[in-house]
Structures are given as structure tokens and as C-alpha cells.
Amino acid sequence: MRPTVTLSSMALGASLALTLAAHADEPFDVQSQVGPNPVLPHIQQYLFPQMHLSSVAGWKNGEKPAVAAGLKIEALATGLQHPRSLYTLPNGDVLVVESKAPPPQPITRPKDLVMRFIEKGVTSGGDTGPGNRITLLRYDEAGGKPPTRSVFLDHLHSPFGVVLVGNDLYVANTDAIVRYPYHDGDLTISGNGVTLTELPGGPIDHHWTKSLTASRDGTLLYVGVGSNSNITENGIEVEQNRAAIWEVDRASGRWRIFASGLRNPNGLTFEPESGALWTVVNERDKLGPNLVPDYLTSVKDGGFYGWPYSYFGQHLDPRVEPQRPDLVEKAIVPDYALSSHVAPLGLVFYTGDSLPQKYRGGAFVGEHGSWNRPTFNGYRVVFVPFSGGRPNGKAEDVVTGFLEADGKARGRPVGLAIDKTGALLIADDVGNTVWRVPSAGQ
Amino acid sequence: MSAANPRSSMRIFRQPIHPMLVPIPIACFVGVLLTDLTYWWSAEMMWADFSAWLVSVGVIFGYLAAIFGLIDFLGNRFIRAQAPAWPHAIGNVVLLMLATLNMFVHSRDAWTSVVPWGLTLSVLCVLIVLFTTWMGRSMVYGHRVGVAE
Numbered sequence: 001m002r003p004t005v006t007l008s009s010m011a012l013g014a015s016l017a018l019t020l021a022a023h024a025d026e027p028f029d030v031q032s033q034v035g036p037n038p039v040l041p042h043i044q045q046y047l048f049p050q051m052h053l054s055s056v057a058g059w060k061n062g063e064k065p066a067v068a069a070g071l072k073i074e075a076l077a078t079g080l081q082h083p084r085s086l087y088t089l090p091n092g093d094v095l096v097v098e099s100k101a102p103p104p105q106p107i108t109r110p111k112d113l114v115m116r117f118i119e120k121g122v123t124s125g126g127d128t129g130p131g132n133r134i135t136l137l138r139y140d141e142a143g144g145k146p147p148t149r150s151v152f153l154d155h156l157h158s159p160f161g162v163v164l165v166g167n168d169l170y171v172a173n174t175d176a177i178v179r180y181p182y183h184d185g186d187l188t189i190s191g192n193g194v195t196l197t198e199l200p201g202g203p204i205d206h207h208w209t210k211s212l213t214a215s216r217d218g219t220l221l222y223v224g225v226g227s228n229s230n231i232t233e234n235g236i237e238v239e240q241n242r243a244a245i246w247e248v249d250r251a252s253g254r255w256r257i258f259a260s261g262l263r264n265p266n267g268l269t270f271e272p273e274s275g276a277l278w279t280v281v282n283e284r285d286k287l288g289p290n291l292v293p294d295y296l297t298s299v300k301d302g303g304f305y306g307w308p309y310s311y312f313g314q315h316l317d318p319r320v321e322p323q324r325p326d327l328v329e330k331a332i333v334p335d336y337a338l339s340s341h342v343a344p345l346g347l348v349f350y351t352g353d354s355l356p357q358k359y360r361g362g363a364f365v366g367e368h369g370s371w372n373r374p375t376f377n378g379y380r381v382v383f384v385p386f387s388g389g390r391p392n393g394k395a396e397d398v399v400t401g402f403l404e405a406d407g408k409a410r411g412r413p414v415g416l417a418i419d420k421t422g423a424l425l426i427a428d429d430v431g432n433t434v435w436r437v438p439s440a441g442q
Numbered sequence: 443m444s445a446a447n448p449r450s451s452m453r454i455f456r457q458p459i460h461p462m463l464v465p466i467p468i469a470c471f472v473g474v475l476l477t478d479l480t481y482w483w484s485a486e487m488m489w490a491d492f493s494a495w496l497v498s499v500g501v502i503f504g505y506l507a508a509i510f511g512l513i514d515f516l517g518n519r520f521i522r523a524q525a526p527a528w529p530h531a532i533g534n535v536v537l538l539m540l541a542t543l544n545m546f547v548h549s550r551d552a553w554t555s556v557v558p559w560g561l562t563l564s565v566l567c568v569l570i571v572l573f574t575t576w577m578g579r580s581m582v583y584g585h586r587v588g589v590a591e
Binding site: 230233286318321 | 485486487488490491494495498543546547549550551552553554555557
């Protein structure tokens with residue numbers, strides 16, 4: 001049928017021209033976006049988002065990530081169910097939070113149908129079993145034996161953050177902070193959970209990971225509540241109390257917004273020298289391969305960090321209407337950019353003493369990796385040196401090799417922790433592994 | 443009287459398929475202009491969502507209608523010989539290209555899925571629809587294209 005061929009080839013030609021235009025990227029030095037003053041190029045809006053997803057390859061026998069000089073790496077536990085975050089208990093036991101995303105949000109636009117189709121089988125949703133549980137690992141680093149495992153807590157609701165204060169263990173599910181009784185040496189939690197504070201969950205639950213930490217004196221909890229959209233495309237009303245860090249009174253459960261304008265804050269933790277709260281934040285997508293840089297920042301009480309109206313201070317986002325000049329005016333510039341689309345989800349300050357000297361006091365960041373740029377970025381653990389409680393120097397790669405040469409993902413790093421021996425632990429939610437990184441000499 | 447009415451090649455029970463399909467894209471492209479305008483005034487995402495559905499459904503049925511229209515157009519030289527046939531065909535090809543572009547613009551997030559380029563394209567599409575439907579009707583009501591004997 002000649003006529004249809006004519007028409008469809010015209011349409012094909014048109015869409016091809018659009019696609020080509022969308023892929024003509026200028027060379028850009030990603031490193032220029034690492035540090036306190038990132039280069040911010042002009043906004044580019046595409047006709048279809050630049051999607052480059054990494055399909056799952058997994059770790060084949062004997063394969064493992066590469067580490068920086070002076071370190072070595074070993075799999076501490078494999079065959080897990082989508083491990084996303086880690087927590088070291090005072091006795092050295094390690095909690096592995098195995099978490100599944102909540103049910104997908106309702107389809108409201110034709111694009112949602114297309115995206116769901118494209119992302120099927122590619123993302124880290126991971127069909128690795130029921131998940132939504134916490135596994136306890138107990139191991140003796142000297143013995144070299146595999147850790148003993150026990151199911152610590154099960155049937156949770158998309159959990160992510162965990163923190164222990166005294167004998168109270170708090171789990172941040174996607175929709176509530178729940179308290180459980182814990183006693184030193186417990187392999188499993190037998191008591192029932194009590195809800196301390198409900199958190200914004202579904203039916204739309206776009207950024208669902210609720211990161212959790214406690215103040216030094218244990219009276220207050222801090223929980224990260226991510227935005228409910230990329231950039232308000234689900235309506236501003238569903239963003240109420242989101243894109244924020246909440247401060248929760250541990251005794252009463254009463255809460256307030258501690259800081260806002262943080263699109264998707266994770267890895268909440270206190271910097272040991274200054275005592276300030278720090279977080280890593282996933283910034284907005286679909287403004288081009290080099291916008292907007294994700295970042296690492298200290299968080300000021302009452303601070304506003306831009307989302308959705310602006311980024312890195314007063315750079316306006318044209319997709320948000322009505323704008324809020326009153327908020328934009330006071331938007332705080334984050335402390336340290338990590339470059340665009342790296343998706344930082346884990347943050348830990350190095351408080352141990354067994355890794356090489358240069359790591360002491362600095363921050364490890366787990367970068368889950370990009371989908372919204374033609375060349376991958378992230379998919380690694382980086383180290384940001386600190387001095388006097390502030391970043392001091394260029395971020396360097398510590399753990400890499402999560403991608404194969406053809407771009408398939410063997411694994412993807414998420415949450416981090418330091419174990420009792422001072423080794424770095426990495427949750428890998430695609431490789432379904434917990435990696436342990438001690439000094440090479442150990 | 444003169445020669446027989448120009449016959450449509452693609453028919454079901456003597457009725458041409460092309461005019462069965464065209465009301466859908468016409469209504470969708472007019473609708474998306476209305477919902478775009480409402481979003482422009484209200485900044486209420488629900489209207490931008492309506493626009494995204496309307497333009498997408500309009501484009502899909504627009505291509506379907508175009509396939510049957512082109513077969514009629516190329517399948518019968520008496521149809522091509524009518525004065526409104528060429529402007530109708532070329533106008534609708536331009537319309538489908540702009541509507542496809544508009545569908546992609548409407549797949550963006552929030553305000554810039556509509557303002558300014560989505561809305562601009564929606565206005566252009568409706569202007570072209572006014573012209574091409576006029577040409578299409580004059581082929582039927584003026585030149586008896588596809589009309590049963």
C-alpha cells in the first residue's frame with residue numbers, strides 16, 4: 001500500500017528529526033558539576049525525556065565491584081530481596097532493609113502508560129521475592145565465616161530508614177514511623193510495633209523512601225519525605241508536607257517541618273564534627289543531561305532549598321506555575337554538588353578508624369545511577385573529604401564497576417553503613433548483595 | 443446528467459470509512475484547545491492531563507482516518523480531480539505533523555507542557571482543522587464524493 005507508506009514515512013521522518021535534535025549534546029565536563037560551585041548549563045526541554053535505562057545483568061560468579069587503592073571488597077551477604085538500606089546495631093549486628101516500592105501510582109496521563117511499559121524489567125523494582133522485611137546479619141570479621149542470618153522484622157510497608165534509640169527501634173515505613181522493642185542480642189523482634197507518627201504515603205507515593213535518623217540526645221527524630229512528582233506535574237496539592245525533612249518529637253510523635261524545598265532527601269545523618277544534620281538530595285529531571293545536579297548539603301532549621309520553584313538558589317524552573325518569588329528569594333544554595341542525575345541515596349560519615357587515614361571524617365555517598373541522560377552517571381560510591389565539618393576537596397570514586405562495558409547493571413549501590421570494625425557496607429539493590437569494604441591490609 | 447459520483451475505495455456497507463473516523467480527531471483537537479486555555483487560566487494540572495489525553499487520542503485516530511483518506515484519495519482519480527481534494531489532503535498532513543509535535547510537547551511535566559508551545563500548536567491545529575474540514579465537506583456536499591447513487 002503505497003499511500004500509507006508515504007504518510008508513515010513522513011511521520012517517521014518528522015519524529016526522527018525530533019529525536020536527532022534531542023540527542024545532539026554538546027561535550028560537557030561532568031566534573032565541573034562536582035563541588036560547591038557547579039556549572040549550570042542552559043535548560044533544555046525535550047519532546048520526549050532522554051531515557052537511558054540500565055537493564056539488569058547481575059553479578060556472575062566471582063565478579064565484584066572495583067575499589068580504590070588501599071581497600072578490598074567482599075560480598076557479605078548475597079541472594080537478598082532488594083536490599084536498600086543498612087543499619088549497624090551497637091553490638092555489631094547489621095540490619096539489612098529489604099524494601100519493595102509501594103504499588104504504582106494511578107495512571108493520570110498517556111505518558112504514564114508509556115513510561116510504565118519502558119521501565120518494566122529495567123528498573124530496580126526487582127522481582128526478587130516478597131521483600132519488605134529486615135534481615136539481621138551477625139558475623140565475626142576475624143573468623144571469615146559467612147554471617148548468620150535471621151529475619152528480624154517481616155511484613156513491613158516499603159521500609160527504608162531505621163534508627164535505634166535506647167531500647168526503641170524505629171522503622172520508617174513509607175507511610176509511618178513505627179517503634180519496636182529491641183534488646184541487645186535480639187535476632188528477631190518479637191514485640192508488636194506501635195505507630196509513632198504517620199507519614200505521607202499513597203495513593204500517589206512518588207518518592208517513597210523515608211530516610212530516618214535521631215538527634216544525638218535521642219529526643220528528636222528526623223525523617224526525609226520526598227516530593228510526590230518530578231516537578232509538580234501531579235498538582236501542587238499532593239506536595240503538602242513533602243519535599244521536606246520532618247522533625248519528630250520522640251516522646252509524643254508530634255512533628256514539624258524542619259526544612260523544605262528538598263526534592264528527595266535521603267541519607268539523613270549528623271556530621272560528627274559540627275553536629276549539623278546532612279542529607280543527599282535527588283534533584284529534578286528532564287531539563288537536560290546536565291541539569292539539575294544532585295547534591296550533598298547541611299540542613300538548616302527552617303531552611304528552604306528551592307524545590308519546586310528554583311534550583312541551586314534562584315535558578316527558576318519554568319515548569320512551575322504559579323511561581324513563588326517570596327520563597328525563591330530565600331532559597332539556600334546547597335553546599336556541595338555531586339553532578340547531574342547520579343541519584344544519591346546513601347550517605348555515611350566515616351567515624352571508624354580501620355580504613356586508610358584519608359577517609360576519616362569524610363563522607364561516603366552511594367550513587368544509585370542515572371536514567372535521564374544519554375551517558376550513565378553515578379552507579380558508584382564516592383568519597384567527599386571533609387575538614388572542620390565542611391566538604392574540603394573533590395569527590396573521588398571509591399567503589400565502581402557496577403556497570404558492564406555494554407551498560408548493563410551488575411548492581412546498583414543504595415544505602416551505606418559503617419560496621420563495627422570500621423569497614424564500609426554497601427546495599428546493592430540490583431545485585432541483591434551487601435558488600436563489605438575493609439582496608440586491603442585487613 | 444453528468445458522470446457518476448466519485449466512489450470511495452474503502453467502505454463498509456456502502457458507507458465510506460474515512461468520514462466515520464474523522465469526527466474523533468476533529469473533536470479532540472478542538473477539545474485540547476479548550477482544555478489548554480483552561481489550564482493556562484487556572485494552572486490546575488487536571489486540565490493539562492485532559493489535554494494530554496485529548497491530543498494523544500486525536501493523533502492516533504487522526505492517523506487511522508488519514509490512512510483511509512489517503513487510500514480513497516490515491517485510489518480514485520476522480521476524487522483527486524475535485525478542486526478541494528488536494529488542499530484537504532495536504533492540509534491534513536500538515537495538521538497531523540503539528541498534532542504529533544503537540545502530543546510530544548504535552549508529554550512534558552507541568553506548565554511548559556502547555557504554555558507557550560502546547561497552546562500555540564493547539565491554536566494552529568484548530569485553524570487548520572477549520573480549513574481542512576471545510577474542504578472535506580465541500581468534497582461531499584459540493585462534489586458528491588463518496589455519496590451513494
